[in-house]
Amino acid sequence: MFSPARAWREFPQRYRLEAAKCSGCSKILYPPRLVCPECGGRKFTQEALPRDGKVVTYTVIRVPPAGFTEQTPLPLALVELTNGVRLMVQIGDVEDPESLEIGMPVRLEFRRISWDGEAGVIFYGHKAVRAGS
Amino acid sequence: MTIGIVGYGAFIPRRRIKLEEIAKVWGADAPAYKRGLQLYEKSVPGADEDTVTMSVEATRNALARSGGVDPADIGALYIGSESHPYAVKPSGTIVAEAIGAVPALHVADLEFACKAGTESLFIAQSLVKAGEVRYAVGIGADTSQGAPGDALEYSAAAGASAFIFGGDEDLIVAEIVDSFSWTTDTPDFWRREYMHYPRHGSRFTGEPAYFRHSMSSARGMMAKAGMEPRDFAYAIFHQPNGKFPMRVGKKLGFTHEQLETGWLSPWLGNTYSGASPIGLTAVLDIASPGDLILLTSFGSGAGSDSFVIRVTGRISEVQDLAPKTRAQLDENKIYLEYGAYAKLRGKIRMAE
Numbered sequence: 001m002f003s004p005a006r007a008w009r010e011f012p013q014r015y016r017l018e019a020a021k022c023s024g025c026s027k028i029l030y031p032p033r034l035v036c037p038e039c040g041g042r043k044f045t046q047e048a049l050p051r052d053g054k055v056v057t058y059t060v061i062r063v064p065p066a067g068f069t070e071q072t073p074l075p076l077a078l079v080e081l082t083n084g085v086r087l088m089v090q091i092g093d094v095e096d097p098e099s100l101e102i103g104m105p106v107r108l109e110f111r112r113i114s115w116d117g118e119a120g121v122i123f124y125g126h127k128a129v130r131a132g133s
Numbered sequence: 134m135t136i137g138i139v140g141y142g143a144f145i146p147r148r149r150i151k152l153e154e155i156a157k158v159w160g161a162d163a164p165a166y167k168r169g170l171q172l173y174e175k176s177v178p179g180a181d182e183d184t185v186t187m188s189v190e191a192t193r194n195a196l197a198r199s200g201g202v203d204p205a206d207i208g209a210l211y212i213g214s215e216s217h218p219y220a221v222k223p224s225g226t227i228v229a230e231a232i233g234a235v236p237a238l239h240v241a242d243l244e245f246a247c248k249a250g251t252e253s254l255f256i257a258q259s260l261v262k263a264g265e266v267r268y269a270v271g272i273g274a275d276t277s278q279g280a281p282g283d284a285l286e287y288s289a290a291a292g293a294s295a296f297i298f299g300g301d302e303d304l305i306v307a308e309i310v311d312s313f314s315w316t317t318d319t320p321d322f323w324r325r326e327y328m329h330y331p332r333h334g335s336r337f338t339g340e341p342a343y344f345r346h347s348m349s350s351a352r353g354m355m356a357k358a359g360m361e362p363r364d365f366a367y368a369i370f371h372q373p374n375g376k377f378p379m380r381v382g383k384k385l386g387f388t389h390e391q392l393e394t395g396w397l398s399p400w401l402g403n404t405y406s407g408a409s410p411i412g413l414t415a416v417l418d419i420a421s422p423g424d425l426i427l428l429t430s431f432g433s434g435a436g437s438d439s440f441v442i443r444v445t446g447r448i449s450e451v452q453d454l455a456p457k458t459r460a461q462l463d464e465n466k467i468y469l470e471y472g473a474y475a476k477l478r479g480k481i482r483m484a485e
């Protein structure tokens with residue numbers, strides 16, 4: 001479970017999908033980094049990610065860790081967005097995990113990602129849901 | 134100064150439960166409930182959906198229809214709800230952060246039973262009208278709860294709608310012509326601090342509460358604006374069940390045709406603060422330039438806000454820019470059995 005302070009530091013990338021675009025080689029980094037792994041550049045501009053993409057691959061977690069147990073089974077996917085950026089996200093609104101498939105079009109929606117019990121902080125971010133659904 | 138809605142949007146969760154599925158568990162007479170309440174199914178939030186997540190998606194839909202409003206120009210954001218995720222800590226800050234409207238804006242969470250949504254609309258449009266802010270967002274959203282087995286359990290549903298108000302005449306899709314509120318102290322429905330479920334006065338919620346306030350507010354609004362029912366293309370009332378909004382509309386002299394577009398409760402349930410404003414989004418989705426709309430909310434406790442809204446020529450340019458309300462209601466539904474529904478709504482006692 002994150003601390004509220006760590007979650008707060010990541011709000012721009014988690015809430016607004018803000019990525020860092022390298023001023024040297026134009027590579028888009030998500031989550032943002034301090035040094036570009038492509039060219040070693042240290043200058044970046046901020047760019048919001050597109051919210052549409054497709055599932056590259058996925059897995060279904062049947063025994064999730066603390067903070068996620070109420071979301072069992074918990075499908076996780078590697079999603080490639082329309083600009084080529086790939087990110088690891090939960091898949092939301094899954095009626096039947098057997099219905100998931102590679103190549104499935106998805107859209108990122110704002111959701112609760114995890115929560116620290118009944119009394120703790122709620123962590124928000126994005127999940128991928130089947131596009132057009 | 135002309136002010137109005139420059140962008141609007143709704144969000145309805147995909148999960149549903151049918152009235153029969155609830156009635157079966159409690160031994161209730163489903164056909165009698167269906168007839169009596171005119172309810173067929175209702176929306177249910179997932180474990181990862183709440184007032185904040187639905188408000189963010191509804192506001193993004195409103196921004197998509199806004200003709201390029203820069204979120205940094207939003208000077209105020211209000212969320213009306215009786216199901217804010219935190220008892221202490223605002224919902225509005227999370228929504229404002231997520232849409233990129235922070236930090237130069239005023240934010241508040243509002244509460245007034247089912248009327249909190251139109252309260253946020255009322256305050257947002259008033260601030261724009263006063264020239265205090267360039268754009269203001271008003272949101273109505275709820276993941277409402279009914280006690281297991283109570284009549285409310287058949288209606289308490291989830292949904293959100295968001296409206297961006299502004300004064301740029303070339304951006305306005307629906308002008309706010311006038312507004313009127315009618316309020317008394319009427320204890321028809323309440324929830325005390327730390328209580329999980331609300332309580333209500335059964336039939337007392339009808340005539341002295343819903344009907345008296347809705348009708349007085351709508352009549353006061355029409356008298357103030359010098360209008361009568363036949364002037365309106367559409368009328369939307371608060372929707373605690375399927376029956377009340379149709380009955381109150383017809384008692385006031387509106388026809389079925391004027392009422393049916395914004396009448397979503399038979400298939401959506403009662404989204405509380407979201408209810409009549411989501412009805413407004415369904416109307417704006419199909420409205421034509423020049424149409425006049427009457428919106429009248431109701432919140433227990435009790436009060437009723439009314440608005441006269443005139444649709445502009447820009448409406449047809451924005452209707453297709455975000456998911457339509459009726460499509461969200463009718464398509465891609467996930468039906469739940471009562472067990473899964475009880476789990477999602479926190480009705481099952483878990484180990485500490």
